[in-house]
Amino acid sequence: MYTSLIKMEFSYFLLIFGLLFTGVHGQKICWDSKWYNESVTLRNGSNYEHQPVSVLDKICTQGSVIAAQCKDIKGEPFNVNFNDTNNHIYVVCDHINGLICHPYPHIPYATCLDYAIRYGCRCPPITSTVGSHLLLEDAIEVKCTASHWNISVNMSRLQMKYHSVKPTDIFLGSEKCQGHLDNSILLFQQSFNTCSTSEKFNTDMNIYKNNLFYIVFDPVRPYVVLKHEWTFNVECDVNANEVTSSHVEHITEVHNASFTSHYRLTMTYYNDVNFLHRISGNPLKVVLGENVFVKVYTTLPDWDTKMILDTCYTRPSGTNTSAMDVTLIKQGCEVDRNTHIISQSTHETRFVYKDFKYFNNNGGLDIFCNATFCHTSDFSARCTQACKHTVS
Known part of the structure; x- marks a missing residue:
């Protein structure tokens, strides 16, 4: 029975694998700049990313999408299907099926990574000037x-x-x-x-x-x-x-961000997933559309006290109202599709968000994070670091 299930799973994988090579050979592909990451790894270890036709039809100016690239949060883009025998997963990435990742059946703890996908179009013909x-x-x-x-x-x-x-x-x-x-x-x-x-x-x-x-x-x-x-x-x-x-003026898009801390919190910013290369300055200068890695922590020497990160949100710099707030994390949950919590401990939370700007606001944006401090022996709902509501 176990062998037959393996064969059925791999037969499905090979069927999908064959769909990738249907009609895009020899064509030059121009990739859309937007990466879609709108789902998370499921409890069964699978991961899916695929956009509806209403979205796909707006990506290319001429014709439909003809290819797809996928990547995990720290990997290089790929556009091939593969069978990862080390991590016990197999992955499909193409413009017809989107991103499909399944762990091997009956392999304990096998799980897919969190993948993103983008789509490619036929490049416009080159006429006279490169x-x-x-x-x-x-x-x-x-x-x-x-x-x-x-x-x-x-x-x-x-x-x-x-x-x-x-x-x-x-x-x-x-x-x-x-x-x-x-x-x-x-x-x-x-x-x-x-x-x-x-x-x-x-x-x-x-x-x-x-x-x-x-x-x-x-x-x-x-x-x-x-x-x-x-x-x-x-x-x-x-x-x-x-x-x-x-007259022409070219703008290299550089975006400013500043921070406000509460409850003796400190926020530092990095441009790499390993949190090695810190972004310094005040205000911070960040390239629009790139991932920004944020570490929210307390320097309290008291290890009997724990920090519970509750909410992080952005607001246009210089405004005092919440009308244009963009919530990144709420009640411990990721609520922005471009924000992902990486790790959490008693004194630190690390997350990543994709930088953006507010239209008609050149003053940058402010990021606010709120946290609760509790005794380490307190395991009430208020003092437990977890997602405390269902994100729709």
Whole structure:
């Protein structure tokens, strides 16, 4: 019976394994920058990651996804199926089935790691200029009339340099001002009195200024920016001859974060899973979209006292209201899909979150963590380090 179960499990694995190699050979793949990690390892040791069709259909600007890559929290990306005889697991990773990991049946303590998955699209065809050498000026043309903008963005060229960019990621002055697509050309023809265009009147000319920006918002929390790739400043100088000029400013996205401590807590930040390379400075400077490893601890010398981490959340810097709070951990539970508790002890909790920013807030964000301190002999619900509610 045991042998037959093994054969059935591996037959299923081999069937799924064969699905990976159906139609993507020889095609150049452009990978989406977003990693999906929306599930955790189940009690039976299995792990699954797969997005619905409504999500997959929005990833590629042309056609459907054609490939997938997977990784665990500390591993290199892979896009092959494999049978891990050391850890007694087998893993499927492809764009049809998503990520599927199962432990060997009847092997005690065999369990899958916590995996993430991202998807790949067909790369846009390269026509004349190699993508790595393209400038934004090669893809964006700025013109204007006496009353409105006439900005053209060649999406085919832009996608040669920024493979995952979509027309819905480009804005003029405001998140409410998007262009309309005409074949592969994204057009912005808004009036000067809209989209936060500024104006300055001189004797000889009127000067209008605005900017295009490439931003990716969180689909669940539209006020959270996951990625800010560049800003392209545009200027229109209108005189009798209707002269037009443009200027470009590239922004390397660096994000600030500061911290507040409670109950004699200390928070330190690291850029590696081993907590060896500390991020120093105040405010802290963190690259948007990268993992930030956080250690929350107390320096109390009293080992008869234990620290129970309850809640961690973020708030736009300089605000006093909770309207835009993003909760990372609540009542000891991970509630943000990009936050994961790594380890916990009586005086320390380590977790990782993916850095983000709030839209229209350049002051960074503040991170707050709250903890309770109890005697080590107190095992009441309040003084036990555990997830204290069911996360939906």
